[in-house]
Amino acid sequence: MSKQLVFILGGGGHAKMVIEAFLSMDRYKLFGCLDTSPTSDQILGFPIFSENEDTLGRLLEARALAFVAIGDNRLRERVSGQVQLRGFELATAIAQSAYISPSALVGPGTVVMPKAVVGSMARIGRGVILNTSSSVDHDSIVGDYAHIAPGCHLAGNVQVDQGAMLGIGTCVIPQRRIGAWSILGANSTVVRDIPAETTYVGTPAREASVPAPRSLDS
Numbered sequence: 001m002s003k004q005l006v007f008i009l010g011g012g013g014h015a016k017m018v019i020e021a022f023l024s025m026d027r028y029k030l031f032g033c034l035d036t037s038p039t040s041d042q043i044l045g046f047p048i049f050s051e052n053e054d055t056l057g058r059l060l061e062a063r064a065l066a067f068v069a070i071g072d073n074r075l076r077e078r079v080s081g082q083v084q085l086r087g088f089e090l091a092t093a094i095a096q097s098a099y100i101s102p103s104a105l106v107g108p109g110t111v112v113m114p115k116a117v118v119g120s121m122a123r124i125g126r127g128v129i130l131n132t133s134s135s136v137d138h139d140s141i142v143g144d145y146a147h148i149a150p151g152c153h154l155a156g157n158v159q160v161d162q163g164a165m166l167g168i169g170t171c172v173i174p175q176r177r178i179g180a181w182s183i184l185g186a187n188s189t190v191v192r193d194i195p196a197e198t199t200y201v202g203t204p205a206r207e208a209s210v211p212a213p214r215s216l217d218s
Helices: 015-023 053-059 073-085
Strands: 003-007 028-035 046-050 063-070 200-202
Touching: 003 015, 015 028, 028 053, 053 073
Parallel strands: 003 028, 003 063, 028 046
Antiparallel strands: none
């Protein structure tokens, strides 16, 4: 059976991890990466092309799947919307060493990195980054375009809303909610709900003096 063609939007460090996740699945044929301003001509042996109408047109004709490998949550959301408007469907990348419960759901455009765990009945949205060795326990929900950084651990029945950023090593106790587009600093411990579009840090997590950015353009 022939493998499904996939191309990656973005050519930075995050793209390296995504490429290796796809390779570990052994079910996709990687075309390479597209970047608006490439600084190199290859990444991990795969070519980096300048993103243009001709290349995108050929990939659309070939019915290639797209994957947006951009770490910034708001930019990843925006680019994902644009590529889907062009007619592309999004691929999902799940590293071979990750564990996904048979009862869990993982949305398109999401990457589940090595050693990550998605527990029973968990729901992972579109365009999510579940980074290396993170865990999402039973019945938890991770909203679209959120980023669960390396070493984060979510207990059961946690809800992470759209676009939230959980910094490396963050832990969340059961039945807590992380508001949309909020930011948690590295090694935060969440013991109460986090309001939307705020920044919390520390153990226990407390609101920081610097608010979460509203958009890349502000």
